[in-house]
Amino acid sequence: QVQVVESGGGLVQPGGSLTLSCAASGIEFRGYSLAWYRQAPGKSRELVARIGVTGTPNYIDSVRGRFTVSRDNAKNAMYLRMSGLRPEDTAVYYCNKDPPIPWGQGTQVTVSS
Numbered sequence: 001q002v003q004v005v006e007s008g009g010g011l012v013q014p015g016g017s018l019t020l021s022c023a024a025s026g027i028e029f030r031g032y033s034l035a036w037y038r039q040a041p042g043k044s045r046e047l048v049a050r051i052g053v054t055g056t057p058n059y060i061d062s063v064r065g066r067f068t069v070s071r072d073n074a075k076n077a078m079y080l081r082m083s084g085l086r087p088e089d090t091a092v093y094y095c096n097k098d099p100p101i102p103w104g105q106g107t108q109v110t111v112s113s
Contacts, residue, residue: 002026002101006094009107016085020107022078022095030073033098036080038091039106045094049080063089085111 008020020036033052039045049069050058057069066084071077078095092106 004095004097004101004104006104006107009093009109011110011112012085013113014086014111016111017081017083018085018109020080020082020093020095020109022080024076024097027097027101028073029071029076029078029097034069034071034078035096035098036069036078037094037096038089038109039094040088040091043091048093050098051078082109085109087111 003025005023006020008018010018012018031053033050035050036048037045038048048060048063049067051069051071055071059067066082068081070079080093082089090109090111092108094103094106096103
């Protein structure tokens with residue numbers, strides 16, 4: 001079965017850090033661009049960061065300089081290191097490849113004091 005599983009979310013205070021992980025089964029990430037998305041309550045899912053086949057990252061303006069996306073093809077995994085977290089980063093975070101496969105459950109990130 002082709003699927004992705006996100007993990008690593010949690011409750012963190014403003015200014016704190018978290019690292020999210022994305023693991024795939026049934027498909028190899030190698031050869032595909034990968035991306036992290038998030039969906040806040042009442043809002044549409046938005047792209048947060050993308051990493052190309054060769055490892056070139058791209059970020060939306062609001063997270064650039066605070067988030068770092070990386071991949072490990074040997075482990076068939078992708079990561080999102082988040083620092084300087086803000087309350088507006090609160091959302092369910094999802095990962096996927098491009099083109100996408102069925103979405104996983106996501107992992108909840110809550111930034112609150």
